Amino acid sequence: MLRNILSVGGYTLISRLTGFARDIMLAAVLGAGATMDAFSVALRLPNHFRAIFGEGAFNQAYVPAYAHVAEKQGQEAANLFADRLFTVLFLIQVVLLALALPLMPWLVTLLAPGFKEDPAVFALAVALTRITFPYLLFVTMVTFLGATLNAVDRFAAFAAAPILLNVGMMAALSVSFLFPSAAYAAAWGVSISGLAQWLLLYVAARRARVSSRLVRPHMDAGVRRFLKAFGPAVIGSAGVQIAIFADTIIASLLPRGAYSALYYAERLYQLPIGLIGIAVGTVALSAMSRAIARGDEAAANRAQNRALAIAFVASAPFVAAFIAVPELIVAGLFQRGAFDAQASIASGTVLFAYALGLPAIVMMRSQVSAFQARGDTMTPMLVALGAIACNLALKLLLWRDWGAPGLALATAAGAWVNLLTLFVLGLKRGWTTPDPRLPGFFAVVGGAAVAAGLFAWWLAPRAMHLTAALPFQPLLIGVLALSAAAGAIYAALAGIGLKATGLFRLVR
Template structure:
């Protein structure tokens, strides 16, 4: 029954995430078609990435990982009235802190931009536009922090559909702004800034009715001395770093990319968006679903079920993540051509983005495994281990950036942004590998004997898919219209999935093997 519940919840989150990611692709197609991969879009990507960075750092990242285990513990051991008091106090403290942070960020916008994208400072017009865009979009941080708070509560109570649907509104709002608001703006790109703010309000608003229905919409009260708030803050401080390694690496990459040729930020952004499709569909969905369940098993001191949940999640991630990584690498150029190459997005943009995607695809499975392994520590209220691992990953990213950028400069190749993508993949591998090392060392989770057969089955199925895709690509025609190219890519994906599925079945793999 528990496996079915996990599958049901994972399916709901995956379905909503798939809708969000598909609309996200439509959004990126529209935006790149309207604005191209040049100065203006580089400016928006940088300005929007900053509130996104802080959102994931303070809200969806560290806050959720610290709040959900404590809230789950309160649900299991205390009365509903005590849970309501905890929610009220956390609400008040979070809103107060994030409001103050938002105002400080607006005032310090030029300094933040100088740190985040120092290369923009050489172009005063570009820097000024980025500063204005950042000041416009930073309130998104406050609204999304409260949205993450509401989502964490609903997820802890087994409600996943509304929180998972919320990101869809951001994509719809940005598409609408690009099409209809842009012509009325003195700086057309600023339409996207207004869309971001509106989307933040909408994502919070749609969760209020469900919180009210569950009697969890409690008026905020500021009390930093409350026992639950105090514990959450203590868990958050190290978690701020541990859960945000990816975002910190993206920050470092953006700093590097700001010194590279115009378009570098946009190429990396477009490639990153493609890797987020499988990551969001499975990795994020699994991580979202298992954290409350792992926290409950830890509160019950049921180590067998705790270990079994991680094992189940790892199977699902491996089943989907490995072929997704391979397919993104092999189909990088057809995918980018089919989705983005039109309007202001040129053939050169396609080629540069495809190179970045190939480099990033190597890290997809690692990013997915991080979403499985990290909750194993957070559910036990251990935030120090992910921090230790995070430090290693950030150090690896910094070192690899220097090595790869130096290499590309040495060979004088005008695709330095590839170095940043390769470094991100390498850093993710270090992160996932070290998380597993500590899980194994502490006997929390390890790949048991049954994984030997699974790895062999996965290997055979993936080799089958590679062979079929290699042959099918010889039929791909890049000279056709965009819609025909889209159908060609869909056909390639279907062929790949069929080859992979047949390979799995031929090796004896069956859905029942995913039970825990």
């Protein structure tokens, strides 16, 4: 498991680093004003639909179903099962694209109603979203092929695919003089990268002999099993997206720049989510699904406990950093060009609020896997909807007085409600059996993270003073030096503590 997690995490790290380079270019060129707000909506709209119908719901229902068919009927039957689902998914995406393009003004109005007050921004958002929306078709096919590769323990290509999104956008921005504006260049970069990602996954699937083709759909037992799980998974994934939709809608009603503050802060806190949470959850779901398909509950429990421990030890330093020095992190990465100090303060405050829910979000994927691996997508759906109701109620309560940070704080609270509810239900059903060493593990790692965060807070002004005179990127170099120092403190304290207590075996 650890080797696969490191493989996924390694490519995800490259993806996130290239993503930061992309966002640095976006911040320098588009800043944090109305143009960036319009592009953010254009990027987010296809991602909403992808998360609902593709990446989220599909993985949750597909991987356990594929593992079940392969275990019980053999690989040839699993490939036929995949072909039939590929055909259905492709046809749905084509219809969705055909409907969305002419209805784009209505969709943008639904997503960002505040833009209607500024016709120029609204028109730009509509034009950019029409360019980016075909990305949904490509990335949904990428998600399907990636899920099939994950089900046969091939994780690298799918984890590497998002790198092409970042490279494509940076390449387009570098020749933005060929487009009406830099925003149009970025939008075209998004769509072209979707095609590149599909080609990468298609080649990888061909090499693994699990590529899919269009066939006549047929409702066999495997497809019915998938659809039974897929419906609740769609609703559950839609619930998460409803919360993000709410952020987008409410942020469009706030002063210009609020949406951009959410965007840049979210990009930072998504780093550990993608690097750790998704990587651990992806590998855990695959391992648990195979264990349960062969009736080995003990192996499934071991996989889940290892996943929780790895997720916590890897995410704790991010939580500490985002709470201790959030504005400095934003400034070091983005403060240049059109992105000024005020934008750093706004995004840093949002990042602090997001960080309060980061441990729950990172560990949630492993907890959800206990249900998904057993074919139960109904329970996570109901829990997600309950958490989203809490999330939305808090957003409506906080947004007027707290602005964008209030929206992020509501997201954090909803994540904790989701995680704790799943944990309690898993205990009651006997699907979650926590290792008795986990509380001690959390205490040791949490203590090391708190100590590292306090050290970063104390060292921050001193590090910035030392690097202030540097001729090139003093803020960025200061943040990197501070991160290295605090990270070394965390690694040393956590490593010593875990080895001294014998708890290191939980993550080996």
